[in-house]
Amino acid sequence: MMSAMAGEIDIKALAELARLEVGDEELATLEREIPDILNFVRVIEKAAASSEEESPSLRNVVRADENPHESGVYTEKLLKAAPAREGNRIAVKQVLKKNKE
Amino acid sequence: MLDITALTIAGARKGLDKKEYSAQELTNACLSEIEKREPNIHAFLEVWMDSARDEAKAADEMIARGESRSLTGIPLAIKDNILIEGRRASSGSKILENYEASYNATVIEKLKREGAVFIGRTNMDEFAMGSSTENSAFGPTKNPHDTARVPGGSSGGSAAAVACGAALGALGSDTGGSIRQPAAFCGLVGLKPTYGSVSRFGLMAMGSSLDQIGPFAKTVADAEIIFEAIKGHDPLDSTSFPSEEEASPPQRKVIGVLRSFIERGGIDPEMLANFNSALEQLKSRGFTVKEVELPSLEYALAVYYVLMPAEASTNLARYDGIRYGLSTPAETIQEVYKKTRGQGFGREVRSQSMR
Incomplete structure (x- = not known):
C-alpha cells in the first residue's frame, strides 16, 4: 500500500468502503487528489528511524462497572432523534438476508 | 448606548455588577449589532433572540441576589458543533441540518451554571474541515473587518461574531488551527487549550487525538476568563485530565x-x-x-495529514442515516448509508472520508 503510486489506488473501492455514493466526475478528481496522502506517509517514513521510543505513563480511565443509571431514562430523548422508529426501537432496512444470493 | 465592539468581558463584568447597565441591556446591544451587521457577515446559523433575552433576565436576577459569577449575563456565541440540549447543531452540514441535540456538552453545562447568555450558533466549515468557513453547507462567513476577505476557519463564525460585537466571547474548536487561525484573521485572541484540559463531551468529534474546545475573546484576560469557566476533569471524557494532573503554572517565565x-x-x-x-x-x-529548535517540526504537517483524515473518517462513520440526522430512503440498508452520506456530506467531507 505504501509504495502504491497514484494510478494504483482504486478510488471506487475507497468510496465503497467509506459508504459514499460519489458521482463519476467527482471520482475522477478524487483520483488525482487522494494519492497526495501517500507523499505524507513517505515523509513520515524518513522520520521513523531516528526517533527515540518513549514509554508514556499509563493510567486507567475506565470507570468501575457499577451504579448504572435507571434503565430507559435516556430512551425517549435518543429515539426522538431517529429518522424512523417502531415502538422503542430504531427502524432500519433488513440487515441480514435469509437466502444466499 | 453601550459601545459593544470595544467592550471586554472583564469590563462588562464591572458594568453589570455595579448596575451601570443590566444583562438584558447588554444582550439587546449585541442583538441590535447582529441586526445591523449579520446580513453582510453571516456569522450565525441561528440567533436565539428570545431565549437569549430570557437568559439575560435570569442573569440579572442572579446579579441582584449577589450570586454573580465571572460569566453571568455575558453574551456568548457557540460553534455549531457543540451540543446544547433541544437546540439544533449541524456542524455546518446538510446531514445534520435538522438535528436537535439530545444532551448538553459539558462546556455548555458549565456555562449555564455561570449564567452566561447564549446568543446563537455560529457558522463553520462543514465538520470543521477547512480554514476559511467557505466550506459550510449554509454559505460562507465574511470577515467583519473587510467583507471581501474570509474570517479564517473552521471556527470562522465564532471569530466573526466576536469581532463584530455580536457577542463578547465565543467557543470554537481547534484540531489543526481552527481557533487560532480565525482569531488571528479577525484580530482576536484565540486559545487552543492543552489537550485534556477541557472536556470534549458533546463536541462533534473530528480528529479525537487533536480536538479541543477553546475560547475566542478580545483580550488575553477575557480568553482566560472563558477558559477558567470551561476547563476541568470530566468523567464523561476519558481524555480529560484528572485535576491533580493539571500543570501548575511555572514560576520562571x-x-x-x-x-x-x-x-x-x-x-x-x-x-x-x-x-x-x-x-x-x-x-x-x-x-x-529563548531560541529553541523542534527537530520533529518538519514532520508535523505530514503526521497531521495522515492522522487527521484517519480519525475524522472513523468519527464520521456515525453519520449514516440510522440514529439521527438526514436519512435518504432506499431499497437496502447499504443504499441508505451510501445515499445519505453521498447527499448529506459536502465535497470536502466526502473527500476526507475516503483518505
Whole structure:
C-alpha cells in the first residue's frame, strides 16, 4: 500500500468502503487528489528511524462497572432523534438476508 | 448606548455588577449589532433572540441576589458543533441540518451554571474541515473587518461574531488551527487549550487525538476568563485530565521562539516586525525569551495529514442515516448509508472520508 503510486489506488473501492455514493466526475478528481496522502506517509517514513521510543505513563480511565443509571431514562430523548422508529426501537432496512444470493 | 465592539468581558463584568447597565441591556446591544451587521457577515446559523433575552433576565436576577459569577449575563456565541440540549447543531452540514441535540456538552453545562447568555450558533466549515468557513453547507462567513476577505476557519463564525460585537466571547474548536487561525484573521485572541484540559463531551468529534474546545475573546484576560469557566476533569471524557494532573503554572517565565522556523520565509515583513516587537515587550515585562529548535517540526504537517483524515473518517462513520440526522430512503440498508452520506456530506467531507 505504501509504495502504491497514484494510478494504483482504486478510488471506487475507497468510496465503497467509506459508504459514499460519489458521482463519476467527482471520482475522477478524487483520483488525482487522494494519492497526495501517500507523499505524507513517505515523509513520515524518513522520520521513523531516528526517533527515540518513549514509554508514556499509563493510567486507567475506565470507570468501575457499577451504579448504572435507571434503565430507559435516556430512551425517549435518543429515539426522538431517529429518522424512523417502531415502538422503542430504531427502524432500519433488513440487515441480514435469509437466502444466499 | 453601550459601545459593544470595544467592550471586554472583564469590563462588562464591572458594568453589570455595579448596575451601570443590566444583562438584558447588554444582550439587546449585541442583538441590535447582529441586526445591523449579520446580513453582510453571516456569522450565525441561528440567533436565539428570545431565549437569549430570557437568559439575560435570569442573569440579572442572579446579579441582584449577589450570586454573580465571572460569566453571568455575558453574551456568548457557540460553534455549531457543540451540543446544547433541544437546540439544533449541524456542524455546518446538510446531514445534520435538522438535528436537535439530545444532551448538553459539558462546556455548555458549565456555562449555564455561570449564567452566561447564549446568543446563537455560529457558522463553520462543514465538520470543521477547512480554514476559511467557505466550506459550510449554509454559505460562507465574511470577515467583519473587510467583507471581501474570509474570517479564517473552521471556527470562522465564532471569530466573526466576536469581532463584530455580536457577542463578547465565543467557543470554537481547534484540531489543526481552527481557533487560532480565525482569531488571528479577525484580530482576536484565540486559545487552543492543552489537550485534556477541557472536556470534549458533546463536541462533534473530528480528529479525537487533536480536538479541543477553546475560547475566542478580545483580550488575553477575557480568553482566560472563558477558559477558567470551561476547563476541568470530566468523567464523561476519558481524555480529560484528572485535576491533580493539571500543570501548575511555572514560576520562571521562559518563552521559546522557533527562530529558524520563523525565518524560513512566508511571513509578511510587517508581521515579523510586529512579532519581534512583541517579544521585546515581553522581555521588558520580565519574561525570558529563548531560541529553541523542534527537530520533529518538519514532520508535523505530514503526521497531521495522515492522522487527521484517519480519525475524522472513523468519527464520521456515525453519520449514516440510522440514529439521527438526514436519512435518504432506499431499497437496502447499504443504499441508505451510501445515499445519505453521498447527499448529506459536502465535497470536502466526502473527500476526507475516503483518505
